[in-house]
Each structure stands twice: as C-alpha cells, then as structure tokens.
Amino acid sequence: HLPSMRTPTEMIVGLVLCPCGLLLTLTGTLAPSWRQVSLVPNQPMDVIWEQGIWDICRERQSTHDRLCGQADELGYFEQVPVRVAQGLMPSSLVVTLVGLVVAALGVRCWQPEPRHVVAGVAGLVLLLSGLMSLVPSSWYTQELWALPAPPGSTLTVGYSLVLSYLGSCLEILGGLALALSFHHCCKEC
DSSP states (O other): OOOOOSOOHHHHHHHHHHHHHHHHHHHHHHSSOSEEEESOTTSOTTEEEEEOSSOEEEEETTTTEEEEOOOOTTOGGGSHHHHHHHHHHHHHHHHHHHHHHHHHHHSOTTOSSOOHHHHHHHHHHHHHHHHHHHHHHHHHHHTTTTSOOOTTOEEEEOHHHHHHHHHHHHHHHHHHHHHTTHHHHHHHO
16 A cells, blocks of 8 residues: 555654643753742842742842842752752753654654654653653652741742643653554554
C-alpha cells in the first residue's frame, strides 16, 4: 500500500505540547518567584520578597523598585526541597531537549513514513522529563509553609511555581501522546 503523507495526530499533539511545556518549565526554573513573602515585620507594608530556587528578590510595590541577590539570612537555599529543585529542574530541561531531538528524528525527519518506535521512545523520554520537573514542584508546594520565613509574614504561591507545574503537565501529556506511537508498531507486527 502507498505510504500516507499525513503525520499521525498523536505525534503532532506531542510536538506541540512538549515545546510549550519546555518554555513554561524554563521560565519557572529561571524566574525568582516560587514563593512570595509579604507583610514582613519591620518592613514597609508594600514590600514583597520573591523567593525562587536560585535567587531572592525584594520588590516595593508602590515604586516598583526591585532588587535581586538578597542575602539568605534564614537558610532558605539550604532546605532540601529547594536543593532538590535546583538539581531536578535543570536536569529536566536537558532531558526535554534530548527528547525533542529524538522526537524530531522519529516524526518524519527526511522520511516518507514516521518512525513509530523512535517517536514512542521520545515520548517516554519526554514523559520522564515532565515527571522530573513535577516532583520538585509538588514537593516545594507541599513544604511551602514549612520553609523558613520571617515570623508573622504572609506566604503565597509564586507564578514560577505555577508555570513549572503547567510545564510539567504539558510535557507529561505530550510524552504520553508520543508514546502512543508504539500502538502503530503493534499494528504492523
């Protein structure tokens, strides 16, 4: 029979969701706002401390003055969830890039027919990368209120943590979609 020139839907879905997940995870990893600390005692009312996995920033809401590189006086960066995030988030980004390269090779890279096994393997790699970023995001959220903060201050979830979650979920869904390519191998056998 003649080969179909259409790319299977699961491959298209995987190749759309995973790069989106990569961008969200990258932003979540680099931006310093996994947690916001407000109403800090002995500070003006409009000061917010934004804590990420690499940096702590102090922003005054009324003037929008922002100063990063603040001293870690409470031992925030020494906490296990923060250290795990510092290791797993960049590792997840690297694994995602590897998975996307493998996916590009499997989904029609200069071929009339997609390589279903290669695309399926790429899906498993991308699924793993999504899990690698979901674990530190979940753990950090679980420990959000247990991490050191000035007594009497208010703690809230920062946008970087939300972006990391969303990116992880998109990578997992995209990886699962690409892993469905194994179904075509079973049909051919």
